[in-house]
Amino acid sequence: MPEPREYPGIGVGSTAAVGPCARFAAPPAAPADEPVPSGAEAIAAAGAALAEALEQVSAELRAAAAEHPGETLGDVLSATAEMADDPALADRAARIIAEGNGPANAMTKAVAEFAATLTGIGGYLAERVTDLNSVRDRTVARLLGPATPGLRTIDEPAVVIAHELTPADTSSLDMTKVIALVTEVGGPTSHTAIIARQLGLPCVVRAAGATQIPEGALVAVDGARGSVVVAPDEATREAIVRRMERHRALATDTAPGATSDGHPIQLLANIGGVADARSAAGKAVEGVGLFRTEFVFLDAAAEPGVAEQAGIYREVLKAFTGRKVVVRTLDAGADKPLAYANPAHESNPALGQRAYRLVRSVPHLMEHQLRALAAAIDDCPDTEAWVMAPMISTAGEAADFRRRADEAGLGARARIGVMVEVPAVALCADQVLQHVDFVSIGTNDLAQYTMAADRELGALSDLIDRWQPAVLRLVEATARAGAASGTPVGVCGESASDPLMALVLCGLGITSLSMSTPAVPAVRFALRHTSLATCRAMARAAIDAPDAAAAVSAVQELLDPRVREAMSLD
16 A cells, blocks of 8 residues: 655645546657668658558547537547648658658657647647647557557546646546546646536646556545645545535525625636537526637638538527527637638737737638627527627727627627726726626736736746736726726636635626636535625735735635635635
């Protein structure tokens, strides 16, 4: 039996679990002594073998994507298959073979070059390096002969531990048997973290050394505390059991979101497609606060037609008949390039022509999407439709989006709004709100741009912390402008899923919170056991704190004991 030991990391969610370790098999590496083909015929044969392996990997990924239609996971798997299909990757690997390398090493070197390019570009493309590495690992495995990297068959609930988990890796898991996820790399916005939030699984990422835990060893994973404990003692195991019993009990409360003294605050779901919408619709949420439409576009070789888009939007709206759905228009371009938009290369894409700014170069994308939304909303009159544009920077841009929405026929069918992700909009919120019916704050990007720190860079995670007082002051400024004009101000970033932060956001004047559906019960409980006056006191304490850590401590001091117990802070 292994000695008790703790592996600290970054926690995701507020749940915890105890179970045996199931380690994800490390992918095979290209051997240093791989035979090098000699002669034109042998070189051609090696190139053909590599091309065939890539085709097999692509087919495997497409088959996995087909098992997740309409889901974010399916969309990402399709995009990964496109990477395997990329002729530029196969051509570069073939040239490396001709330079004197075996096919497995050639694939490894080609991917390293492509990954360096994507990392240099940053943003969404930098996030795709994990998927590119997955293509490499699966291709190398096929070239060398071992089985595709994966997990042994698990017959009982287990904690899955891996160096990292790609979407393709996740698709191979029997999630009915997975009780927690642990990775040695990643961050709070990594694929593993996103999947954990969607499924309500306890998760710890960046737990250095976790893959050293022996197969089958008993492990306690605590998402709230960010810890992985090997061989937990009886007291730890019993505490987790009691805590999860309390957590499950929270889900029995299905009342609308409100503070203990009746101040309403809508609790909404974040979704990425039709399957996500249908799943969320069965939960106790008051609607959708963020429907990410970009996956309709990002994985398509050509712009989806108006009718095709309308069909997808219609299915999402129908799932929430009688409730509210906030649709975010295309959030792509620059760091999420579209093949059919052909954006120019940008040295700093995070600050480039992305999202709403695509109207500068390809305005027809916005025009077609708004027409498709108008058609879908026409067919779903009993759904309360709201439509917003991301990456708005000025009151003039907000007015322009409003004009475009009106011209597409949306003005009489939906509420029109914009996202607050750029500090300039928060600072000029009173001017922006003159042109729209609502705003929604994307706290992830707002923090990134406020703190001048890449949200994907783990080394700067302290700067990108959602508790940074500077970010909270911008949220407050936006909410104050909304209250003055009677305009709803929501939050749809990761901040909304944190019960403690939800109380602060309520105290700042936020009117709705949108999050992954598993996060809703804990947020609802925290609100229902805290008065509006206390929420306001918490907000002031957080804003007046000198740094993020002090802000958290100050707010925790004001918590009701029942909420402290439910959040396992004691």
